[in-house]
Amino acid sequence: MSELHAWAAIGLIILASTTGDVLLSYSMKRVGDVDELRKRRGLLAVVGRVLRTPTFPLGLMAMGVAFYSLLFGLSWGNLSLVVPASASLTFVANAVAARIFLHERVGRRRWIAALLVAGGVVLMAL
Amino acid sequence: MTFRKYLVLAGITVFSTAGDSLLARGMKELGNVSLHHLSGLLLAVVHPWVTAGILFLLAFFACYMSALSWADLTYVLPATSLAYVLVALVGHFRLHEVISPTRWLGIALIAAGVGFVAAGPSVTPSRQPRDAGRDTVSHEVES
Numbered sequence: 001m002s003e004l005h006a007w008a009a010i011g012l013i014i015l016a017s018t019t020g021d022v023l024l025s026y027s028m029k030r031v032g033d034v035d036e037l038r039k040r041r042g043l044l045a046v047v048g049r050v051l052r053t054p055t056f057p058l059g060l061m062a063m064g065v066a067f068y069s070l071l072f073g074l075s076w077g078n079l080s081l082v083v084p085a086s087a088s089l090t091f092v093a094n095a096v097a098a099r100i101f102l103h104e105r106v107g108r109r110r111w112i113a114a115l116l117v118a119g120g121v122v123l124m125a126l
Numbered sequence: 127m128t129f130r131k132y133l134v135l136a137g138i139t140v141f142s143t144a145g146d147s148l149l150a151r152g153m154k155e156l157g158n159v160s161l162h163h164l165s166g167l168l169l170a171v172v173h174p175w176v177t178a179g180i181l182f183l184l185a186f187f188a189c190y191m192s193a194l195s196w197a198d199l200t201y202v203l204p205a206t207s208l209a210y211v212l213v214a215l216v217g218h219f220r221l222h223e224v225i226s227p228t229r230w231l232g233i234a235l236i237a238a239g240v241g242f243v244a245a246g247p248s249v250t251p252s253r254q255p256r257d258a259g260r261d262t263v264s265h266e267v268e269s
Contacts, residue, residue: 021199028194035130035196050191067183071170074153083146087210091203098199105250106200109242113204116239121210123232 006077009069013086016066018093022101023059029102030055084125088118127248131196134189138206141186143213148179197248204243211236 031037031049038046050056073082095114098104106114152175170176193202211233218225225233 021203024191025194025199028191031195033196034192071149071153074150075156079150083150084210091207094203095200102199104198104200107246107250109246110200110204113239113243114200116235116242117204117207120232120235120237120239121207123235124210124214124229126226126228126232 003077006073006082009073009076010082010086010089012069013066013073013082014089014093016062016069017086017090018097020059020062020066021090021094022097023055023062025098025102027053027056027059080125084121088121091118091121131193131248134192135202135205137189138186138193138202139209139212141182141189142206143209143216145179145182145186146209147213147216148175148182152176152179198250201243201246201248204239207236208240 027050028034030053031046034046034050037049070082070086073086076082091114095106095111099106152173153170155175156170156173171180190202193206197205214225214229214233
C-alpha cells in the first residue's frame with residue numbers, strides 16, 4: 001500500500017516538476033539575463049520584471065505541487081527510492097520537454113549527459 | 127561562462143543538497159503523513175528542520191532562476207547534478223556510511239555526465255542564431 005503511494009507520489013513529482021521547470025525556464029528567458037538587468041536597473045527592477053511575467057506564477061504553482069508531492073512521498077517511501085527515482089526520470093522528461101516546448105537544441109552531448117546522470121542516479125539508489 | 131556564473135551553478139548544487147537533507151530529516155521525525163490527515167502535511171512547514179530546509183531551498187531557487195535566465199534548461203539541470211554526488215560523499219565522510227561499488231559507479235556516471243554537458247555551450251541558439259552564437263563564443267573566451 002505505501003509502496004503504491006510512493007510511486008503515485010513519484011509520478012506526480014515528475015509531471016509537476018517537469019511542467020514547472022519548463023514554465024520557469026520560459027519565463028526567465030523572457031526576462032533575460034538577470035545579472036545584466038540588475039547592473040543596469042537594480043535588484044527591485046529584476047524582481048518586478050520576474051513577477052510580472054505571467055508564466056512565472058504558473059511555474060511556481062507547478063513547483064509547489066511537486067514540493068508537496070515530495071514531502072508526501074518522503075513520508076511514505078524511503079529517501080533512497082523516492083529522490084533518485086523521481087530525479088532520474090525528471091532528467092529525461094525535462095530533456096524531452098525542453099526540446100519540444102522550449103525549442104532548445106538538445107544535441108548528442110546533452111542527451112548523453114542526461115542519460116549518464118539519470119543512469120548514475122539509479123545506480124546510486126541500488 | 128564567467129567565474130560568477132560558475133559560482134551560481136555551485137550555489138544551486140550546495141543549497142539544494144542542504145535543503146533536501148534538512149527536509150528529509152524533518153519528515154523522518156514527523157513520521158508518516160496519511161492521506162486522511164492532510165492538515166499534517168500543511169503543518170509540516172512549521173517544523174524547525176523543515177523550515178530550515180525550506181530556507182535553503184529558497185536560496186537554491188534564487189540561484190536557479192538566475193541560471194535559467196542565461197543558460198538552457200538542458201544545460202543547468204545536468205550541470206548541477208553533482209548534488210547527488212555531494213550527498214553520497216557527505217554520507218561517506220561525515221556519517222561513515224559505506225558506499226558500495228555500484229554506488230561509486232553511479233557517482234562516476236553522474237560526474238561524467240556533468241563533465242559532458244559543462245564542456246558544451248551553455249546556450250543553444252534558437253531564435254537569434256547569430257546573436258546567441260556570438261554570445262557563446264565570447265563566454266568561451268572569457269572562461
